[in-house]
Amino acid sequence: MSAAAPATAGLDLGSIAAGLRQQPWIAQWQITQRDSVRHERYLTFLAVESERESAATIWTVWTATAADNGKQGEASFTIQAGESLAALQESLERAHAAALAAGNPAFELPADGEDGVAQASARDADALADPLISADAPGAVDTLAQEFSTAVAACPWVRPSTLEIFLTTHDRVLLNHRGLHLRERRTHAFAEFVLLHRAAGRDEVEFYHQTEAASLQALALGARVARAARCVRDGAQAGATVPGVQPVVISDEYLAKLLDSFRAHADAGRHASRTNVFTLGDPLLQRRSGPVLTVVSDPSVISLAAYQFDEQGYAPSRTTLIDADRLVGVVGSARWMRLLGRQPRGMAGTLVVPAGDSAAADLLCGALEVVAFSDLAARSDTGAFSGEIRLAYRHHADGRVEAVTGGSVSGVLTQALADCRFSREMTTCAGYHGPRAVRFAALTVAC
Amino acid sequence: MRPTSLIPAFVDAVARLQERVPYASAFARSNAGTSARVSALSTVCQPISPQAGFTLSAWTGERFLEISSDRLDPAAVAQAAIRLLERLRALPRPIDPITIDPGPQLDRRFSQDMQHDSRLIPAAEKVAFASALRKRLMDASPRMIEATGIIADVHAEIYFVNPSCQLAQELHRIREMALGTFSDGAHQAELHGGFERIGGWEHRTLEHRFIEDLRHDGPRLLGAGRLPDPGEHDCIFSGDFSGMFAHEAFGHGTEQDMFLKDRAKGAEFLGKPVASPLVEMIDDPANGWAASYFFDDEGVLATPTRIISQGVLVNGINDRYSAAVLNRRGLTVAKTANGRREAYDHKPYTRMTNTYFGRGIATFAEMLRTISHGYYLTHPSNGMEDPKGWGIQLEGAMAEEIEDGRLTGRVFSPVVVTGSVPKLLQSVSQVGDEVVEASLGMCGKGYKEWVKVTDGGPVMRLRAVLA
Numbered sequence: 001m002s003a004a005a006p007a008t009a010g011l012d013l014g015s016i017a018a019g020l021r022q023q024p025w026i027a028q029w030q031i032t033q034r035d036s037v038r039h040e041r042y043l044t045f046l047a048v049e050s051e052r053e054s055a056a057t058i059w060t061v062w063t064a065t066a067a068d069n070g071k072q073g074e075a076s077f078t079i080q081a082g083e084s085l086a087a088l089q090e091s092l093e094r095a096h097a098a099a100l101a102a103g104n105p106a107f108e109l110p111a112d113g114e115d116g117v118a119q120a121s122a123r124d125a126d127a128l129a130d131p132l133i134s135a136d137a138p139g140a141v142d143t144l145a146q147e148f149s150t151a152v153a154a155c156p157w158v159r160p161s162t163l164e165i166f167l168t169t170h171d172r173v174l175l176n177h178r179g180l181h182l183r184e185r186r187t188h189a190f191a192e193f194v195l196l197h198r199a200a201g202r203d204e205v206e207f208y209h210q211t212e213a214a215s216l217q218a219l220a221l222g223a224r225v226a227r228a229a230r231c232v233r234d235g236a237q238a239g240a241t242v243p244g245v246q247p248v249v250i251s252d253e254y255l256a257k258l259l260d261s262f263r264a265h266a267d268a269g270r271h272a273s274r275t276n277v278f279t280l281g282d283p284l285l286q287r288r289s290g291p292v293l294t295v296v297s298d299p300s301v302i303s304l305a306a307y308q309f310d311e312q313g314y315a316p317s318r319t320t321l322i323d324a325d326r327l328v329g330v331v332g333s334a335r336w337m338r339l340l341g342r343q344p345r346g347m348a349g350t351l352v353v354p355a356g357d358s359a360a361a362d363l364l365c366g367a368l369e370v371v372a373f374s375d376l377a378a379r380s381d382t383g384a385f386s387g388e389i390r391l392a393y394r395h396h397a398d399g400r401v402e403a404v405t406g407g408s409v410s411g412v413l414t415q416a417l418a419d420c421r422f423s424r425e426m427t428t429c430a431g432y433h434g435p436r437a438v439r440f441a442a443l444t445v446a447c
Numbered sequence: 448m449r450p451t452s453l454i455p456a457f458v459d460a461v462a463r464l465q466e467r468v469p470y471a472s473a474f475a476r477s478n479a480g481t482s483a484r485v486s487a488l489s490t491v492c493q494p495i496s497p498q499a500g501f502t503l504s505a506w507t508g509e510r511f512l513e514i515s516s517d518r519l520d521p522a523a524v525a526q527a528a529i530r531l532l533e534r535l536r537a538l539p540r541p542i543d544p545i546t547i548d549p550g551p552q553l554d555r556r557f558s559q560d561m562q563h564d565s566r567l568i569p570a571a572e573k574v575a576f577a578s579a580l581r582k583r584l585m586d587a588s589p590r591m592i593e594a595t596g597i598i599a600d601v602h603a604e605i606y607f608v609n610p611s612c613q614l615a616q617e618l619h620r621i622r623e624m625a626l627g628t629f630s631d632g633a634h635q636a637e638l639h640g641g642f643e644r645i646g647g648w649e650h651r652t653l654e655h656r657f658i659e660d661l662r663h664d665g666p667r668l669l670g671a672g673r674l675p676d677p678g679e680h681d682c683i684f685s686g687d688f689s690g691m692f693a694h695e696a697f698g699h700g701t702e703q704d705m706f707l708k709d710r711a712k713g714a715e716f717l718g719k720p721v722a723s724p725l726v727e728m729i730d731d732p733a734n735g736w737a738a739s740y741f742f743d744d745e746g747v748l749a750t751p752t753r754i755i756s757q758g759v760l761v762n763g764i765n766d767r768y769s770a771a772v773l774n775r776r777g778l779t780v781a782k783t784a785n786g787r788r789e790a791y792d793h794k795p796y797t798r799m800t801n802t803y804f805g806r807g808i809a810t811f812a813e814m815l816r817t818i819s820h821g822y823y824l825t826h827p828s829n830g831m832e833d834p835k836g837w838g839i840q841l842e843g844a845m846a847e848e849i850e851d852g853r854l855t856g857r858v859f860s861p862v863v864v865t866g867s868v869p870k871l872l873q874s875v876s877q878v879g880d881e882v883v884e885a886s887l888g889m890c891g892k893g894y895k896e897w898v899k900v901t902d903g904g905p906v907m908r909l910r911a912v913l914a
Contacts, residue, residue, distance in 0.1 A: 042794065054502075080499055082519055102491060192893065192895075275592060374840040388839070406865070410673060410914045444673065446913070
């Protein structure tokens with residue numbers, strides 16, 4: 001199916017801006033236009049079950065009254081393609097009532113050419129887009145489906161239960177009352193698949209994998225299928241996890257999710273509202289061994305958290321959040337940064353962690369390497385995390401490797417990081433770019 | 448433009464598609480409502496995103512083709528139908544097509560009651576209520592360093608047309624929530640609570656149980672460590688923790704679209720015991736809880752499904768596609784009203800609605816009395832299903848120690864439950880006499896496709912692996 005171009009029969013960016021300019025109560029405004037075109041395919045045992053395409057255009061409108069005694073009334077609303085000027089007028093009347101009820105600390109949206117603000121002429125607006133997706137999404141869906149089939153065929157022990165492919169092109173335009181007018185195109189590739197395998201005399205097992213990236217190449221679907229095929233074969237013969245406090249290796253998307261909790265610690269909004277767990281300059285942990293931790297926010301490093309301009313138009317800026325185990329930086333929207341008395345430098349982007357000093361293979365000796373959890377995330381208030389083990393490998397000191405399943409891994413992130421080693425090998429997944437694996441010296445494994 | 452104006456265009460489009468395919472349908476949805484949220488430094492009162500649009504579906508006998516658009520006008524519907532027909536012409540006709548039953552002839556309009564229409568409440572009143580909720584919390588505990596009060600009203604207009612039926616429904620609910628941040632200077636903890644109810648502004652309250660729970664339990668989490676003795680223990684699950692258990696255990700495990708993909712072990716256990724005889728489990732989109740509706744997103748009228756009866760797995764839940772394919776395979780399945788979309792532009796899957804364990808006869812005191820060492824689990828936060836391997840992960844904010852038949856007051860946080868679903872269900876030895884609704888839930892299919900659900904249950908005693 002060819003993608004339907006987003007249609008804007010009633011309103012467009014210009015008519016909405018004109019409508020806002022006519023409102024005497026509006027001192028500041030911003031419009032964000034988002035056009036998206038998505039193509040999807042669903043396969044069950046390689047047969048197509050469903051194919052879908054969708055297109056949408058929405059405008060998110062933010063307005064504020066003039067500042068009075070350091071406060072401004074604010075309101076926002078969303079309006080869709082096909083709506084009329086009358087609908088816009090109705091939304092504006094409601095927004096006025098809401099703004100009068102919603103007084104917030106005043107701040108000013110950025111102007112074109114202001115320090116730290118993205119400049120339209122300085123950027124390639126398509127830099128975050130994969131042309132294979134944006135130019136021919138149906139063809140790209142075919143390519144991925146074929147890549148999956150080929151990869152599965154190379155692993156004859158598996159049955160390919162499901163594959164879901166979503167490819168989306170997002171166009172974002174930001175316009176504000178101070179002349180800022182920016183455009184960005186990005187693409188998003190998503191795949192979810194399940195492979196099945198039955199070992200002789202045992203129940204059939206599945207291996208589930210979900211992956212997303214900005215491009216087909218980064219999605220690397222064929223390689224992921226090959227790895228999943230090995231995992232499902234091993235999982236079908238897995239023994240029981242052995243409980244106890246032990247070294248645990250966590251990698252890729254699970255490591256990314258754990259470290260993602262540092263976004264909350266460095267969030268300017270939390271610091272402004274004084275709900276931050278750590279104060280700037282505080283050590284996050286009492287280091288026992290291993291290299292000190294450094295975490296940087298860099299929206300110019302390509303990942304799903306990269307951007308050309310943030311939600312208010314600020315350019316990507318590299319900010320060190322954690323240096324030598326101490327919280328040293330905050331990031332957030334202009335609202336919160338101004339409240340903290342800081343210059344806005346864009347919202348958080350890709351979390352970048354430098355490479356460690358160990359080969360990934362060296363981290364495994366004597367450790368439990370968990371390759372699939374049911375779910376794993378650290379709480380932002382306490383750092384506590386737990387995850388059920390779907391598949392792990394016990395790496396014995398004598399070199400034997402044994403697949404295991406069941407039970408859970410638990411710990412507290414700041415304690416676990418105090419005694420850890422990162423791999424030299426790097427990975428990019430979700431909004432993270434950093435070491436592919438970490439070895440925690442002692443986590444609790446229960447079953 | 449409201450989706451109701453599209454019905455003639457939908458009827459026309461479905462008729463045109465039916466000339467080419469064995470089954471076609473149209474679905475439209477539009478959301479409305481407002482969310483007011485107040486914290487120390489931020490007050491927000493904004494309309495929820497309308498997410499308005501329609502989908503035309505054509506079933507070829509082997510696959511669905513769907514086109515979604517956010518333009519609620521008849522010309523867009525006609526254009527989508529033309530595009531679908533073009534695409535259909537490029538596909539070969541199936542040799543042995545599967546038939547999808549369009550259901551009985553129906554032309555119905557439904558609406559959930561609102562005593563006090565929340566759409567008519569001024570923004571200032573909504574902000575004032577969220578502010579009062581926040582103040583109620585801040586005043587309640589000196590350890591609370593910040594609170595956020597939220598009141599939202601959510602309304603949906605939904606339309607469905609297929610060759611047999613034209614259905615419309617209006618759904619209305621209120622969501623009241625609060626998030627508390629607690630600190631003792633050395634530690635910090637966060638806890639949230641709230642509820643959702645079908646209806647309007649009449650359901651708002653500053654006297655709900657969740658406010659007292661936050662006030663009482665939030666400070667107890669400060670400095671709470673992990674469980675000192677991870678492993679298998681006697682446990683009591685609170686009613687809302689039981690609800691999450693029901694949802695993750697045999698809610699997902701009986702979604703019959705998973706049967707088609709050989710992803711649910713439950714397919715082999717229909718008619719067989721999977722739980723203690725004390726266990727009853729139901730999915731009911733019509734029981735009046737917050738995820739209720741009159742018909743699902745495929746036009747099937749809502750009725751309850753008994754999933755487990757006296758410990759025996761008796762029924763699954765399904766969407767039109769999975770029911771059709773399973774029946775073709777000779778597995779007789781009753782059609783249930785569980786075909787749901789995350790939004791107008793998402794695919795329908797088999798999804799739960801209001802899923803809960805039925806009540807028993809025991810009291811909490813009776814359960815507590817017979818436990819020499821164990822834990823009482825409360826404040827569920829998230830869970831994950833594993834219908835193929837029958838593993839489970841349930842996480843909660845608090846486990847309180849039980850010693851010699853009494854709660855000791857020592858709490859641990861967070862707590863995670865893992866293990867084998869049938870082993871856990873078969874270990875249920877006592878079931879409480881009052882069912883609690885946990886109404887704030889959202890459910891993903893795997894890790895996406897979020898829909899509104901609730902779950903619930905009575906307090907339950909069982910043995911579980913905790914960490």
